[in-house]
Amino acid sequence: MQNFVYPRLALNPRVAGESMNIHMLYGEPYCTAGNCAGTPFRTAILCAAKLFYVSAMNPRITDSRLVYDGWYKLFRLEIAMDEGVTVERHLLDNGSAVAVLPYDPVRRTVMLISQPRAAVLAAGHEPLFEAIAGNLDRAAPAERICEEALEEAGLTLGALEPVANIWPIPPVSTERVQLYLASYDTDSIVGPGGGAPDEHEFISVHEIDLDALKGLVEAGDLPDAKTLVLAQALMLRHPELRR
Incomplete structure:
Protein backbone atom coordinates (compact mmCIF):
# COMPACT_ATOMS: atom_id res chain seq x y z
CA MET A 1 0.00 0.00 0.00
CA GLN A 2 1.41 3.36 -1.09
CA ASN A 3 1.17 6.48 1.08
CA PHE A 4 -0.80 9.29 -0.52
CA VAL A 5 -1.22 12.91 0.53
CA TYR A 6 -3.71 15.03 -1.38
CA PRO A 7 -1.90 18.32 -2.22
CA ARG A 8 -4.62 20.64 -0.93
CA LEU A 9 -4.51 18.95 2.46
CA ALA A 10 -0.84 19.82 2.75
CA LEU A 11 -1.96 23.10 4.35
CA ASN A 12 -2.03 21.07 7.53
CA PRO A 13 0.45 18.15 7.27
CA ARG A 14 -0.63 16.72 10.61
CA VAL A 15 -4.20 16.36 9.43
CA ALA A 16 -3.29 15.37 5.89
CA GLY A 17 -0.59 12.83 6.69
CA GLU A 18 -1.39 11.57 10.18
CA SER A 19 -4.99 12.24 11.20
CA MET A 20 -6.29 11.43 7.72
CA ASN A 21 -3.82 8.62 7.01
CA ILE A 22 -4.77 8.50 3.32
CA HIS A 23 -3.21 5.67 1.30
CA MET A 24 -3.30 4.33 -2.21
CA LEU A 25 -5.03 0.94 -2.40
CA TYR A 26 -5.12 -0.82 -5.77
CA GLY A 27 -4.53 2.50 -7.48
CA GLU A 28 -7.39 4.29 -5.65
CA PRO A 29 -6.93 6.70 -2.72
CA TYR A 30 -8.60 5.55 0.49
CA CYS A 31 -8.73 6.88 4.04
CA THR A 32 -7.64 4.56 6.88
CA ALA A 33 -8.53 6.82 9.84
CA GLY A 34 -10.69 5.17 12.53
CA ASN A 35 -14.24 6.13 11.59
CA CYS A 36 -13.62 6.44 7.86
CA ALA A 37 -11.41 3.38 7.29
CA GLY A 38 -11.74 2.21 3.72
CA THR A 39 -13.65 5.34 2.75
CA PRO A 40 -13.41 6.37 -0.94
CA PHE A 41 -11.30 9.40 -1.69
CA ARG A 42 -14.09 11.97 -2.13
CA THR A 43 -15.56 11.14 1.28
CA ALA A 44 -12.06 11.11 2.75
CA ILE A 45 -11.54 14.68 1.56
CA LEU A 46 -14.67 15.76 3.44
CA CYS A 47 -13.31 13.98 6.49
CA ALA A 48 -10.01 15.82 6.11
CA ALA A 49 -11.76 19.17 5.76
CA LYS A 50 -13.65 18.55 9.00
CA LEU A 51 -10.51 17.48 10.83
CA PHE A 52 -8.66 20.52 9.50
CA TYR A 53 -11.37 22.86 10.76
CA VAL A 54 -11.59 21.26 14.19
CA SER A 55 -7.84 21.07 14.73
CA ALA A 56 -6.71 24.30 13.10
CA MET A 57 -9.61 26.75 13.35
CA ASN A 58 -10.96 27.93 16.69
CA PRO A 59 -11.58 31.68 16.29
CA ASN A 94 -28.37 44.84 8.67
CA GLY A 95 -30.75 42.02 9.50
CA SER A 96 -31.97 39.45 6.99
CA ALA A 97 -33.92 39.71 3.77
CA VAL A 98 -35.92 37.82 1.16
CA ALA A 99 -36.01 37.94 -2.64
CA VAL A 100 -38.08 36.42 -5.43
CA LEU A 101 -37.83 36.02 -9.19
CA PRO A 102 -41.39 35.82 -10.57
CA TYR A 103 -41.77 34.02 -13.91
CA ASP A 104 -44.68 33.52 -16.29
CA PRO A 105 -44.33 30.01 -17.76
CA VAL A 106 -46.91 30.64 -20.51
CA ARG A 107 -45.64 33.95 -21.88
CA ARG A 108 -42.02 33.04 -20.94
CA THR A 109 -41.29 36.27 -19.08
CA VAL A 110 -39.80 37.32 -15.75
CA MET A 111 -40.48 40.37 -13.62
CA LEU A 112 -37.51 42.46 -12.44
CA ILE A 113 -37.17 45.87 -10.86
CA SER A 114 -34.55 48.62 -10.80
CA GLN A 115 -34.01 51.49 -8.38
CA PRO A 116 -31.30 53.97 -7.39
CA ARG A 117 -28.70 52.27 -5.16
CA ALA A 118 -26.08 54.33 -3.32
CA ALA A 119 -23.20 51.90 -3.97
CA VAL A 120 -24.07 51.60 -7.67
CA LEU A 121 -24.33 55.39 -8.05
CA ALA A 122 -21.00 55.86 -6.27
CA ALA A 123 -19.40 53.44 -8.74
CA GLY A 124 -20.80 55.38 -11.69
CA HIS A 125 -22.98 52.55 -12.98
CA GLU A 126 -26.50 52.53 -14.31
CA PRO A 127 -29.22 51.02 -12.06
CA LEU A 128 -29.14 47.24 -11.95
CA PHE A 129 -31.82 44.75 -12.90
CA GLU A 130 -32.82 43.17 -9.58
CA ALA A 131 -35.14 40.54 -8.22
CA ILE A 132 -37.93 41.83 -6.01
CA ALA A 133 -36.58 41.93 -2.45
CA GLY A 134 -37.02 43.41 1.00
CA ASN A 135 -35.86 43.25 4.60
CA LEU A 136 -37.63 40.77 6.84
CA ASP A 137 -38.16 43.12 9.79
CA ARG A 138 -39.06 40.08 11.92
CA ALA A 139 -41.68 38.82 9.44
CA ALA A 140 -41.66 35.32 7.97
CA PRO A 141 -39.87 35.23 4.59
CA ALA A 142 -42.88 33.86 2.66
CA GLU A 143 -45.16 36.50 4.15
CA ARG A 144 -42.74 39.36 3.58
CA ILE A 145 -41.95 38.56 -0.04
CA CYS A 146 -45.64 38.51 -1.00
CA GLU A 147 -45.97 41.99 0.51
CA GLU A 148 -42.85 43.19 -1.31
CA ALA A 149 -44.00 41.80 -4.67
CA LEU A 150 -47.26 43.70 -4.39
CA GLU A 151 -45.56 46.88 -3.21
CA GLU A 152 -42.63 46.91 -5.65
CA ALA A 153 -44.14 45.32 -8.77
CA GLY A 154 -47.91 45.37 -8.25
CA LEU A 155 -47.79 41.60 -8.43
CA THR A 156 -49.47 38.73 -6.59
CA LEU A 157 -47.34 35.60 -6.46
CA GLY A 158 -48.15 31.96 -7.13
CA ALA A 159 -46.62 29.11 -5.12
CA LEU A 160 -43.18 29.94 -3.76
CA GLU A 161 -40.27 27.66 -4.70
CA PRO A 162 -37.43 27.93 -2.14
CA VAL A 163 -33.99 28.14 -3.77
CA ALA A 164 -31.45 28.90 -1.03
CA ASN A 165 -30.77 31.01 2.05
CA ILE A 166 -27.56 32.77 1.02
CA TRP A 167 -24.87 34.88 2.69
CA PRO A 168 -24.38 37.75 0.19
CA ILE A 169 -21.41 39.39 2.00
CA PRO A 170 -20.08 36.95 4.64
CA PRO A 171 -16.81 38.84 5.28
CA VAL A 172 -18.64 41.76 6.86
CA SER A 173 -22.44 41.42 6.95
CA THR A 174 -24.86 39.45 9.11
CA GLU A 175 -27.40 39.46 6.30
CA ARG A 176 -28.96 36.26 4.99
CA VAL A 177 -31.28 36.38 1.98
CA GLN A 178 -33.92 33.71 1.46
CA LEU A 179 -34.36 33.23 -2.29
CA TYR A 180 -37.54 32.09 -4.01
CA LEU A 181 -38.89 31.48 -7.49
CA ALA A 182 -42.62 32.03 -8.01
CA SER A 183 -44.96 31.79 -10.98
CA TYR A 184 -47.34 34.53 -12.09
CA ASP A 185 -49.61 35.34 -15.04
CA THR A 186 -51.32 38.39 -16.51
CA ASP A 187 -54.11 38.20 -13.92
CA SER A 188 -51.44 38.46 -11.20
CA ILE A 189 -50.54 42.00 -12.24
CA VAL A 190 -52.92 44.02 -10.06
CA GLY A 191 -51.16 47.34 -9.59
CA PRO A 192 -48.42 49.67 -10.85
CA GLY A 193 -45.81 48.83 -8.23
CA GLY A 194 -43.07 51.35 -7.69
CA GLY A 195 -42.59 50.89 -3.95
CA ALA A 196 -44.17 52.48 -0.91
CA PRO A 197 -44.71 56.24 -1.49
CA ASP A 198 -43.35 57.21 1.92
CA GLU A 199 -40.09 55.24 1.36
CA HIS A 200 -39.06 57.19 -1.78
CA GLU A 201 -37.60 54.11 -3.49
CA PHE A 202 -38.34 55.26 -7.07
CA ILE A 203 -38.68 51.68 -8.30
CA SER A 204 -39.12 50.89 -12.01
CA VAL A 205 -40.72 47.59 -13.05
CA HIS A 206 -39.38 45.58 -16.00
CA GLU A 207 -40.95 42.54 -17.61
CA ILE A 208 -38.46 40.81 -19.91
CA ASP A 209 -38.62 37.56 -21.85
CA LEU A 210 -36.65 34.51 -20.83
CA ASP A 211 -34.41 34.62 -23.88
CA ALA A 212 -33.31 38.12 -22.91
CA LEU A 213 -32.71 36.96 -19.33
CA LYS A 214 -30.62 34.04 -20.58
CA GLY A 215 -28.62 36.45 -22.74
CA LEU A 216 -27.91 38.69 -19.75
CA VAL A 217 -26.72 35.72 -17.70
CA GLU A 218 -24.46 34.35 -20.43
CA ALA A 219 -22.99 37.79 -21.23
CA GLY A 220 -22.22 38.55 -17.57
CA ASP A 221 -24.63 41.48 -17.67
CA LEU A 222 -26.69 40.55 -14.62
CA PRO A 223 -24.28 41.67 -11.88
CA ASP A 224 -26.69 41.74 -8.93
CA ALA A 225 -25.74 38.54 -7.08
CA LYS A 226 -29.14 37.46 -5.75
CA THR A 227 -30.71 38.03 -9.16
CA LEU A 228 -27.99 36.07 -10.95
CA VAL A 229 -28.44 33.12 -8.57
CA LEU A 230 -32.20 33.17 -9.10
CA ALA A 231 -31.92 33.45 -12.89
CA GLN A 232 -29.56 30.46 -12.99
CA ALA A 233 -31.84 28.52 -10.65
CA LEU A 234 -34.79 29.19 -12.96
CA MET A 235 -32.83 27.97 -15.98
CA LEU A 236 -31.71 24.81 -14.16
CA ARG A 237 -34.96 23.92 -12.43
CA HIS A 238 -37.30 24.65 -15.34
CA PRO A 239 -35.66 23.40 -18.53
CA GLU A 240 -39.14 23.09 -20.05
CA LEU A 241 -39.13 26.89 -20.42
CA ARG A 242 -36.23 26.78 -22.88
CA ARG A 243 -36.77 27.03 -26.59
Missing part, protein backbone atom coordinates in the same frame (compact mmCIF):
# COMPACT_ATOMS: atom_id res chain seq x y z
CA ARG A 60 -13.65 33.54 18.87
CA ILE A 61 -14.88 37.12 19.29
CA THR A 62 -13.22 38.70 22.31
CA ASP A 63 -14.50 42.28 22.01
CA SER A 64 -17.38 44.04 20.23
CA ARG A 65 -17.93 47.81 20.09
CA LEU A 66 -20.80 49.64 18.40
CA VAL A 67 -19.32 52.41 16.25
CA TYR A 68 -22.37 53.43 14.21
CA ASP A 69 -26.08 53.11 14.96
CA GLY A 70 -28.31 54.32 12.13
CA TRP A 71 -30.21 52.58 9.34
CA TYR A 72 -27.75 49.74 10.00
CA LYS A 73 -25.47 48.99 12.93
CA LEU A 74 -21.70 48.78 12.49
CA PHE A 75 -19.52 47.01 15.05
CA ARG A 76 -15.76 46.87 15.53
CA LEU A 77 -14.76 43.36 16.58
CA GLU A 78 -11.60 41.81 17.93
CA ILE A 79 -11.24 38.13 17.04
CA ALA A 80 -8.73 35.79 18.67
CA MET A 81 -7.25 33.50 16.05
CA ASP A 82 -4.77 30.64 16.31
CA GLU A 83 -1.27 31.04 17.75
CA GLY A 84 -2.28 34.03 19.89
CA VAL A 85 -3.02 36.33 16.97
CA THR A 86 -5.79 38.94 17.47
CA VAL A 87 -7.29 40.63 14.42
CA GLU A 88 -9.69 43.52 13.92
CA ARG A 89 -12.81 42.93 11.88
CA HIS A 90 -15.90 45.03 11.12
CA LEU A 91 -19.44 43.68 11.32
CA LEU A 92 -22.42 45.23 9.55
CA ASP A 93 -25.67 44.22 11.25
